[in-house]
Amino acid sequence: MAKRMNWQIGREMDYPYDSTPPKRQVAYIFDTNKCIECQTCTVACKTCWTSGKGQEHIFYNNVETKPYGGYPLAWDQKLLDMQGPGEWRKVTYLGNTVFENHSPLDPPIGHRPVIEDYAAPNIGEDDTTGLLERGGFFDGVHPHWMFYLARICNHCDNPACAAACPRKAIYKRDEDGIVLVDQERCRGYQECVKACPYKKVFYNVIGRASEKCIGCFPRVEEGKVALCVESCIGKIRLHGFLTTQDEPREDNPFDYIVKIRKLALPLYPQFGTGPNVYYIPPIHVPDGFLEMMFGPGVEESKELYRNLKNDKKLLGALMLFGSTEYMIDRFEVQGDEVVGWNDKGEEVTRVPFTEPTVIRDHRDERFGAFRHNTN
Ligand code: SF4
Numbered sequence: 600m601a602k603r604m605n606w607q608i609g610r611e612m613d614y615p616y617d618s619t620p621p622k623r624q625v626a627y628i629f630d631t632n633k634c635i636e637c638q639t640c641t642v643a644c645k646t647c648w649t650s651g652k653g654q655e656h657i658f659y660n661n662v663e664t665k666p667y668g669g670y671p672l673a674w675d676q677k678l679l680d681m682q683g684p685g686e687w688r689k690v691t692y693l694g695n696t697v698f699e700n701h702s703p704l705d706p707p708i709g710h711r712p713v714i715e716d717y718a719a720p721n722i723g724e725d726d727t728t729g730l731l732e733r734g735g736f737f738d739g740v741h742p743h744w745m746f747y748l749a750r751i752c753n754h755c756d757n758p759a760c761a762a763a764c765p766r767k768a769i770y771k772r773d774e775d776g777i778v779l780v781d782q783e784r785c786r787g788y789q790e791c792v793k794a795c796p797y798k799k800v801f802y803n804v805i806g807r808a809s810e811k812c813i814g815c816f817p818r819v820e821e822g823k824v825a826l827c828v829e830s831c832i833g834k835i836r837l838h839g840f841l842t843t844q845d846e847p848r849e850d851n852p853f854d855y856i857v858k859i860r861k862l863a864l865p866l867y868p869q870f871g872t873g874p875n876v877y878y879i880p881p882i883h884v885p886d887g888f889l890e891m892m893f894g895p896g897v898e899e900s901k902e903l904y905r906n907l908k909n910d911k912k913l914l915g916a917l918m919l920f921g922s923t924e925y926m927i928d929r930f931e932v933q934g935d936e937v938v939g940w941n942d943k944g945e946e947v948t949r950v951p952f953t954e955p956t957v958i959r960d961h962r963d964e965r966f967g968a969f970r971h972n973t974n
């Protein structure tokens with residue numbers, strides 16, 4: 600089994616699939632503090648990519664409530680139970696990843712959801728107190744906090760789905776790191792469904808093949824952000840590229856937020872797949888729970904977020920979220936504005952730090968009416 604460096608767990612690890620890192624890696628940053636679980640992203644993706652027969656249960660994008668929501672049901676708790684306890688020593692994960700748990704000849708550990716796990720996408724959602732009465736995998740009392748977790752395929756550095764496929768029908772694109780299923784090669788063994796720790800591969804019983812988020816690659820090829828990103832009501836999402844073959848760049852918003860400042864963190868880095876959706880953790884949730892989900896950088900990340908008003912460059916990078924339909928390659932704070940350019944050097948966004956205030960006249964002469972909300 601090949602060894603490869605996994606920067607998210609601070610060490611080398613086993614990975615049973617021979618592939619070279621892409622030229623650049625598609626990535627997403629989601630700010631959990633801003634998500635309102637309106638599901639606009641879910642609907643935007645669903646209506647565009649998965650509205651056909653056999654795709655009823657397929658949500659490339661879903662938004663669930665933590666700690667007790669999840670789609671498919673208990674996707675993460677089941678794997679955490681299988682994986683067993685794991686310990687971090689500072690930034691190094693000492694436990695086993697999904698690739699290291701057993702014999703090198705075996706596929707990654709995982710579980711295949713049953714049909715009932717896909718039956719109720721939002722069961723257990725939005726509850727913070729009281730008992731879950733039905734369908735839940737947890738029968739305790741909810742603590743007094745929750746947060747919304749938007750989820751798509753992570754277009755992982757080390758995709759477990761690709762590693763598990765006996766047909767080699769799943770591949771990672773060299774030009775951008777997007778992970779795709781070759782539907783012609785797929786024979787429906789569903790090993791990918793079992794292996795993906797995030798349960799972001801789905802089996803289509805009508806098409807008799809597996810399907811997953813395609814990273815909106817036709818849009819990416821035009822330099823545009825994904826549909827789930829552009830449609831996001833809360834402007835919680837940023838979509839672009841991490842530098843893979845050179846040092847992280849201070850002027851690339853992804854390198855800056857993820858690698859240099861470490862404000863956004865990977866989801867369950869201990870699984871070992873190197874996920875490329877990075878989350879700014881919710882600052883109201885206890886550290887212990889968040890460290891289980893996002894690794895050891897939670898405390899520092901929350902501190903950075905609380906101090907944003909004194910950190911103009913980082914705040915500027917966050918103001919790029921939801922500001923343009925184009926992917927931003929470079930950004931800079933210029934006075935009281937943050938400016939973003941695409942990879943052709945064209946300016947694609949300019950956002951003021953302070954929104955201009957417009958006070959309307961009490962009397963609207965055009966309609967011959969008085970306004971009552973002008974103070
Ligand atoms: S559209 Fe944005 S704010 Fe709404 S649920 Fe999706 S991620 Fe959250």
Ligand code: SF4
Pocket residue numbers: 751752753754755757758759760761778794795796797798799800811872
């Ligand atoms: S999240 Fe799952 S489906 Fe997506 S690349 Fe990673 S292992 Fe594959």
Ligand code: SF4
Pocket residue numbers: 643644645648659660751752812813814815825826827828
């Ligand atoms: S990147 Fe595109 S295909 Fe993937 S979840 Fe978002 S909208 Fe759907």
